[in-house]
Amino acid sequence: IEQKEQGLPLFFGWFLLPEEEERIKCATMDFLKTLDTLDAFKQHISEFTGEAEKEVDLEQYFQTTAPLHCTTKFCDYGKAEGAEEYAELQVVKDSFDKSDEISVTALIVTPRTFGARVALTETQMKLWPEGGDKTGAPEALLPSIEALPAGSRAHVTLGCSAGVEAVQTGIDLLEILALQKEGKEGTQVEMELGTLSYLGEGRWFLALREAITADTKFSSFSE
Numbered sequence: 522i523e524q525k526e527q528g529l530p531l532f533f534g535w536f537l538l539p540e541e542e543e544r545i546k547c548a549t550m551d552f553l554k555t556l557d558t559l560d561a562f563k564q565h566i567s568e569f570t571g572e573a574e575k576e577v578d579l580e581q582y583f584q585t586t587a588p589l590h591c592t593t594k595f596c597d598y599g600k601a602e603g604a605e606e607y608a609e610l611q612v613v614k615d616s617f618d619k620s621d622e623i624s625v626t627a628l629i630v631t632p633r634t635f636g637a638r639v640a641l642t643e644t645q646m647k648l649w650p651e652g653g654d655k656t657g658a659p660e661a662l663l664p665s666i667e668a669l670p671a672g673s674r675a676h677v678t679l680g681c682s683a684g685v686e687a688v689q690t691g692i693d694l695l696e697i698l699a700l701q702k703e704g705k706e707g708t709q710v711e712m713e714l715g716t717l718s719y720l721g722e723g724r725w726f727l728a729l730r731e732a733i734t735a736d737t738k739f740s741s742f743s744e
């Protein structure tokens with residue numbers, strides 16, 4: 522593993538410790554197992570399968586991505602706007618390699634992605650980059666993103682469907698939050714873990730009754 526030009530990484534973020542990765546994977550997989558058995562989910566199954574009567578095994582549907590992390594700044598080895606400035610921030614240098622705890626407050630499932638929403642603390646927001654909610658998002662979504670609080674995009678990608686890139690998880694999350702803000706909340710189902718809502722076009726949002734916390738280390742990643 523070699524750092525590319527200027528030594529800038531692919532991205533910075535909070536990385537779940539290995540034992541935490543296992544715990545979070547198990548807990549969230551249990552949710553997926555339950556979700557695809559619910560009648561409410563089965564009613565909208567065609568958004569995942571393209572066919573009304575077909576079944577889907579969500580555990581197989583999403584391919585897990587490693588390592589589990591919450592991206593702060595996508596640097597693309599220095600090609601992304603503001604990458605160098607971010608790496609030079611004192612708070613980034615001071616936080617590097619330090620332990621921190623992240624708090625997962627919701628889970629999202631769409632035909633493209635499976636993700637965990639992360640609620641950032643005020644201290645963690647200092648590591649959230651300028652414009653971090655907007656990078657890579659489609660033009661049409663930008664006004665809605667601007668209306669949401671900074672850091673709304675913070676998430677852990679838990680899985681992507683075939684051919685989908687991880688960057689999509691944050692975009693799916695922002696889209697769901699924008700729909701909720703407009704009051705477009707559909708069917709609600711009470712589950713053990715919390716309240717599940719349907720937002721159309723195969724988008725599901727589980728607001729956790731109790732946040733799931735995970736120990737992490739702030740670091741960077743390069744392939």
Ligand code: ACK
Pocket residue numbers: 531532591592595656657676677678687688689690691
């Ligand atoms: O799940 P993620 O946050 O989405 O983690 C991965 C990580 O960087 C490595 O690919 C995220 N990512 C990729 N492209 C972008 C982008 N343009 N803006 C923000 N995050 C991105 C991806």
